[in-house]
Structures are given as C-alpha cells and as structure tokens.
Amino acid sequence: MHKSQPTNLTELTKAEIAVWLNSFDTVLTDCDGVLWHEGVAIDGVPEAIALLKSLGKEVYFVTNNGIKTSGEIWQTATTIGYDIDESRILAPIKAIAEYLQARNFRKKVYIVGSEAISNGLAAVGIESFGPGPEILQGKLNDYLAQQVATQDTDDVGAVVVGFDEHFTFAKMLKASNYICSNSECLFMTTNLDTVHRYPAFRIPGTGALLAGLETCVERKALQFGKPNPEICRALIRSEKIVPQRTLMIGDVCEIDMLFGHKCGFQTLLVGSGPSSDYEFNVVLKNPNVNEEYIPDFVVPSLGHITKLI
Structure with a gap:
C-alpha cells in the first residue's frame, strides 16, 4: 500500500483497525525513537509489542545502531520489558x-x-x-x-x-x-x-x-543498515517474511519509510522519535518529497495501538 497522504490510525474505526491488523503477519520495527529513548521504554510500547505478538504477529527489531552489538541491544530490550530473541534483532x-x-x-x-x-x-x-x-x-x-x-x-x-x-x-x-x-x-x-x-x-x-x-x-x-533492502533478503528468500504481509514501523522517513517501501512492506511512521517534529512538519509537508519517504500509516506513538484495538 502506498499513497500520497498517510492514514492516521487514530481516525479509524474499530472495524477498520481490525482490517488493518489482518493485513500483515510480520512486524519489523526500528528501536531508538520507536521502542525506547536512551534505553528507557516509551510509554505503552512494550505492551503494544506484546499485544501484536499475542495476535500471532512475528516481530523483528531492525536498527542502524552501530555503537552496540546485537547482544547489547538485546540486553537493553529485555531489561526494559521487551520479549525478543537475540536472533530476531537485525543490526549492522x-x-x-x-x-x-x-x-x-x-x-x-x-x-x-x-x-x-x-x-x-x-x-x-x-x-x-x-x-x-x-x-x-x-x-x-x-x-x-x-x-x-x-x-x-x-x-x-x-x-x-x-x-x-x-x-x-x-x-x-x-x-x-x-x-x-x-x-x-x-x-x-x-x-x-x-x-x-x-x-x-x-x-x-x-x-x-x-x-x-x-x-x-x-x-x-x-x-549494512537501512534503507538497504539487502539486510532483509535472507528472511525473504527463506520465506520467513512475505513482503506483502509485512509492516515496517519507524520514526524517520528517509531511513525507515524508504527501507519499508524498497522492501515492498507496508509502512507506519510513529511520532515518538527525537526528529518527529521535522518528519511530520517538514518532510511530510514538502510538496516535492520523495514518495518513498511517505508512510502508509501514521500514529502518535506505537503505544496508541493498545487503545485502538
């Protein structure tokens, strides 16, 4: 799904949210700005990830963090309430x-x-x-x-x-x-x-x-980071993820949203990142913006998911 104006999930009905949830099986999510800030979980997001997993969604964390090993990222995630296996962390x-x-x-x-x-x-x-x-x-x-x-x-x-x-x-x-x-x-x-x-x-x-x-x-x-689609090729080739049935969640348009579109995923932009004011008020309001920077959906924070379902 790709259109010029993203859909705000907070404006959808319960029935429309249910249709959206049924449109993907796998979730890839960025870490900093989506799941946590400076190692502190963003309010309601651990619960949102747990809810998505309870609905049968396969979840992967995909980050461009080049100052921590995947093991260190896993330690951060598990310490602040995320249930994720280290093998499901894609890091450069x-x-x-x-x-x-x-x-x-x-x-x-x-x-x-x-x-x-x-x-x-x-x-x-x-x-x-x-x-x-x-x-x-x-x-x-x-x-x-x-x-x-x-x-x-x-x-x-x-x-x-x-x-x-x-x-x-x-x-x-x-x-x-x-x-x-x-x-x-x-x-x-x-x-x-x-x-x-x-x-x-x-x-x-x-x-x-x-x-x-x-x-x-x-x-x-x-x-070896986003937006290079090659970092997901092995998962796609092994059919662990199906692009048309995958949702990419991030907080930066020219990295996360571009990555999602290059991979053929649905995209969700959250407003909880440190650059969110720039993303929503500069990037998305630019009439000449690269269309692959435009998300399919937006939401103030991933934590809102628990209130919408």
Missing part, C-alpha cells in the same frame, strides 16, 4: 561480522567507529584495530613519514566506518591509504544516516563522516 555490526565470516576473511579490519564493532568482529574470530582517539600530532609531513609511509597495508583486508565521536583527519588519512593501496580491500559501513536530529541540536551521523572518505577514495562503501 552482526551483519558485517557475518558477511566477513561467510567469506572466510582472514586479514585485519581497520575500524573508524566504536569499540562495539571490534567486539562484534572478535566474537567471530576477526582481528581489528582503530577505535578510540587518534590525533595528527605535529606537522603533516612528519605524520606521513612516521605513520602512513610505514603502514603495513597488506595485512588489512577491510575498512569499516561507523559512528565515531573521535573522528579525525588522521583516521581519514589512514583509512584512505588502506583502501587505495589495495584494490581488494573491502570498504563497509554500518549505515548511511547523515544526521541525528534533536529538538535543540544536531549530531553528525555516520553518513556525514563517510561522505568525506568516499570522496577521497572515489568508492562507495557497502552499507
């Missing part, structure tokens, strides 16, 4: 580790990102380095002679970029050298999120950091 660090493992990867990985990426790779026996502060000390020519010129690029078979609060010129320099000195070096990213919008400020996202590196190396990174 796990996807990257599985991708490398499937290719019998034996080299090292240079990480521009969090320690969680290193931990996720270590869990499958892959050695990595890079997380943490790295600053160019002194003059550029001295740094090039001392660091870059002596880099052993043969041992590094992949560069992974994630959210990195310690992102620096030195890291970009090192990453670009690894990628450009070896045409077979894999270049990957947890996601393409360019900005995290909050009411009072913005935080540059992984995509903003990645853009400079992609420009420098003249290559695009393989992405």
Whole structure:
C-alpha cells in the first residue's frame, strides 16, 4: 500500500483497525525513537509489542545502531520489558561480522567507529584495530613519514566506518591509504544516516563522516543498515517474511519509510522519535518529497495501538 497522504490510525474505526491488523503477519520495527529513548521504554510500547505478538504477529527489531552489538541491544530490550530473541534483532555490526565470516576473511579490519564493532568482529574470530582517539600530532609531513609511509597495508583486508565521536583527519588519512593501496580491500559501513536530529541540536551521523572518505577514495562503501533492502533478503528468500504481509514501523522517513517501501512492506511512521517534529512538519509537508519517504500509516506513538484495538 502506498499513497500520497498517510492514514492516521487514530481516525479509524474499530472495524477498520481490525482490517488493518489482518493485513500483515510480520512486524519489523526500528528501536531508538520507536521502542525506547536512551534505553528507557516509551510509554505503552512494550505492551503494544506484546499485544501484536499475542495476535500471532512475528516481530523483528531492525536498527542502524552501530555503537552496540546485537547482544547489547538485546540486553537493553529485555531489561526494559521487551520479549525478543537475540536472533530476531537485525543490526549492522552482526551483519558485517557475518558477511566477513561467510567469506572466510582472514586479514585485519581497520575500524573508524566504536569499540562495539571490534567486539562484534572478535566474537567471530576477526582481528581489528582503530577505535578510540587518534590525533595528527605535529606537522603533516612528519605524520606521513612516521605513520602512513610505514603502514603495513597488506595485512588489512577491510575498512569499516561507523559512528565515531573521535573522528579525525588522521583516521581519514589512514583509512584512505588502506583502501587505495589495495584494490581488494573491502570498504563497509554500518549505515548511511547523515544526521541525528534533536529538538535543540544536531549530531553528525555516520553518513556525514563517510561522505568525506568516499570522496577521497572515489568508492562507495557497502552499507549494512537501512534503507538497504539487502539486510532483509535472507528472511525473504527463506520465506520467513512475505513482503506483502509485512509492516515496517519507524520514526524517520528517509531511513525507515524508504527501507519499508524498497522492501515492498507496508509502512507506519510513529511520532515518538527525537526528529518527529521535522518528519511530520517538514518532510511530510514538502510538496516535492520523495514518495518513498511517505508512510502508509501514521500514529502518535506505537503505544496508541493498545487503545485502538
């Protein structure tokens, strides 16, 4: 289902809600901004997820979080009241580790990102380095002679970029050298999120950091997060989910709604995310907005579901 004006679930009758509920068997939901804020459950949402499961819906959590492993995300979820198996959490660090493992990867990985990426790779026996502060000390020519010129690029078979609060010129320099000195070096990213919008400020996202590196190396990174539909291909091929009978729930139009439409899912935009004012009052009111950013349905919060059924 895809139309120019989304349907507000709060304006539907009980009978219409029943028809909507019967239109999907599987639910994929984003985490931050939909299920919780900063590790605290959003009011009524654990109950809404439990209700959907009691109605026979299969539930998966799908997140672009590149600073926590799937195990850490699972711990957050279960601690605050969500009954979910870790195998049903689709997260980029796990996807990257599985991708490398499937290719019998034996080299090292240079990480521009969090320690969680290193931990996720270590869990499958892959050695990595890079997380943490790295600053160019002194003059550029001295740094090039001392660091870059002596880099052993043969041992590094992949560069992974994630959210990195310690992102620096030195890291970009090192990453670009690894990628450009070896045409077979894999270049990957947890996601393409360019900005995290909050009411009072913005935080540059992984995509903003990645853009400079992609420009420098003249290559695009393989992405392992939404809106790339490839992250759901295995579930679709195995027929664990049927696109026409699947609902994607999220709080960001250009990520979650786009992902849902690319996969052929129904889409539901909630108004509980940190950027919801922007999503509802800027994105959805833009006459030239990409149609794939427009959700099929909207609701103030997923917690409202329990009141509508």
